[in-house]
Amino acid sequence: MPATKVTPLRRTLLRQLSNLRGPHVHRHTSFDVWALGITIVIGGQYFSWNAGLAAGTLSYGISVVLMGVAYLCLTLSMSEMTSMLPFAGGAYGLARCTLGYYVGFLMGCCEAIEYIMYVTCSVVQLGRMLTTRWPDLAKWQFGVWFVVYAVACGGLLVGGKLFWRWNAVLALTSIGVLLVYCVGSAGKVDLAANAGGGAHFVIGGAMSLMKYHPLASWFFVGIEALNTMSNEVHNPKVTIPRGQIACMLTLLVTGASVFVVTIGLPPGMPAVATELMPMNVGFVLLFGVSSSSAALFSVPATFATIQGFILAYANIVSALACSKLLPHGLQRSWRNCDAPVFAIAGGSALSFGLCFVDYYIVGLDGILFNVCMLFACIGYTSQCIGYIYLKKQCVSLSRGFHSPFGIPGAVVSMVVWVFTMVSIIGFQDDHENSLIVALAIVAALTLYYHCFAKYRQTFSEDERRVLFPVHVAILNAAPQTHRALRGQSTSERMVMNFNPSLKKLMFVPTTLHLSTIKSATTMQLHGSKLHEDASQPPEAAPAQECRVADRASSRETPPPRMVRAPTELDLHQSIRKT
Template structure:
């Protein structure tokens, strides 16, 4: 059977092989009943906390390695450009999330705009990000636990296993409980960042910002750009660390009270808070001790305030708060990955059993399966930096496709009812698209191996979709229904 952009088949009530022809409504109802999330669990406040939680660990570490690629001035420019990309992307997403509020998030937007292939490519890229990032952060949690001498534990598989078991267990308990836990831990981390900034700014010296030696062989090199103009581009992935993950807020759409109103407001608040934290953290850390002192530090905020006298009460506090930030991001990224996997599975893009939900309306296999995979990767490799680079590669692909989806929907469906409209319209999403493509290319400058690993995973997923699952999509899944209704409306308009 030749596939049009909307050729779908519907699964039987047990998620088995596709039935011939359209099944009765009761079969669709039975299928979806076993794949239902808890409605109305999140409002604007919890969603805003979720958006900040995805990202907050990136303020504590990771961004500083961009100083070794670009120096203070280069990383500052990269961070501004990446902040612009995320801001434009978030506002474009907010419009689409208000129109298409489903657990698929970015995959659902791309499915409506770009067809099944576009939806699958976007959803797979998002899934790569949200499976790899928790595995990496789990390793960083282990390193923090060991450095803080908590309970005499060392970083290793027992700590990684405890992280996945405990925090997946909270998610299985219920989404409302999980989001409240995330909100509390995120609040602790944000307060700690502000306290750090107050302490660090008392030692601020602008002359320390550009203390990295200049590479005179680099084109355009100077004290502010010690590695030249190319260094700015190489620093894009590190500038992303201040914002990576905030685009995951729409994944909570089906568990949100009044998503058309709550999602745009929460997304705007989240990116606003993250922009402020990025500026404050970046300036405070580099100005307190100098860019050279923190560029290679595993814990740059602590390095910025310890000084030559060793640990201080403030540095110890920030060290413990860094652990809270890691926990907040780890916990929320598990949530995001489970919802993306749930949506792709429910629509038949991935094996359908992965979208089954428990009596508490939690996608238990969508939590356990990626959690087991993440644990295996963490325990088997111990290479958190490499896994984060793979996650960044997947993220940049999804950003480009989501921005393109906004442009296509604005062009193709201009009369669609939009409860929220992106400021700047297509211009805003076009900026996000261009910067996302530039960030994707920059990943090859930083870690070619990670980029090719991500490409390999992507190719395997594409083969699975091309040879198997695209013929077994579930027409009654929300994202498929949105697309089918749009196709029918366009047919009527042509007639």
């Protein structure tokens, strides 16, 4: 009798339950992306933002409007980039190919640290919400945090259709509670009586506005994390831009509604600026419950924010690990679980440890938030610079979506991020502790990069597949003699200075063969000669002539040479020479 092979029960369950990236499990739509964006961001509209009202309703309202415009322009710009280059590494991928390997590494790490710290702040805040309702939990805060991390990470590891349905329930619940609050409380809003009048329009002048301006980001921060989901959803070039833009428009409406309703309810200004949960008053008036019970209405949205940010930093850490910029083991899954288990566990362990530091050190909440926003603004600025550069130099790359604001929108967004960085660095009453912590983290990352990561890094498969057309377009658009460097624009010189390895390669007169591009990526350069000859076999495709931008000489262009796609060996050679 032949032996019967018995599959272990645990492995069978893992195969059935754990498939976060499996395309055969769930057919993703723009609604899924919209719901994920809501779960990531919406918690920030439930708490913490109200502290900025200490600057006055008008002053803080201006900050909220500026942040809304900046995030809208950033979202539109990044949606255009995703429709062209759906890379799951977030700001790291775009910065690495346009600003250089070192800058790209810093951008990726800063973005991951930003999300890890946001999770820490949200978990501690959730613990305080539950303690408000059940005071006995104050002795077991660490247990509450552990349960929150376990449930959030468990949902991500299960993945598949179950995760996306669970995420949709969280999103609809969070939006539903917000709608009940805004619509139900609308009849009780009295701005004239509760908003403080002229005495509370501006409090403390420009100095106060600069101090509290960063807090307005709570309404929208995290919307950019949807760009890290390119490996999670089907057809990310279409699905992510649609869902991300719809989510941003939804957040603009909900944010404005929450702001107006909250300052219009009693007791109003200035008491609302010091509330732990500013929406409690509305729920107390609507349902007649106690303030401690009303705190439970904010729990679903806060938990949803935690789970969404965990997924975001896990994707970034996994992308960095795939390029060997972080320990390569962090990108691995565990047995039949396709989710980046070690990236999720590693990031969550670090965030969990920070919870103890945040809880027991008075005033650390503000420092963590300032460091988060400083790293966020640096990442946003790098994405705007990358967008402007690619918009000008890579016009031939196909885009499924075009930002209606284009380059001016990215410039406006970048101005707001620089303004926010100035407010964090120079106007916080923390004795520059936030800046010191941020610089210490950057110094540690720099030391790690130049001692270890610089000599181990490589191009991941995602980078070869998605970002190779950018390298092609940059090399084809770049001048091919040192003398031509005089005619470069400011943005070109900036990119060349940040990326010396690209500067070294750009002066080699080369032409990329169609077969090279097709072997490296499925994307094609529309509108170019390569795209026109796409139907010809590789050996029959004529080489495209390179134009030499040498104004000082009228000599004929030397015959072009063929160049292959960049490999890991090229990367190491360029690093050693620079």
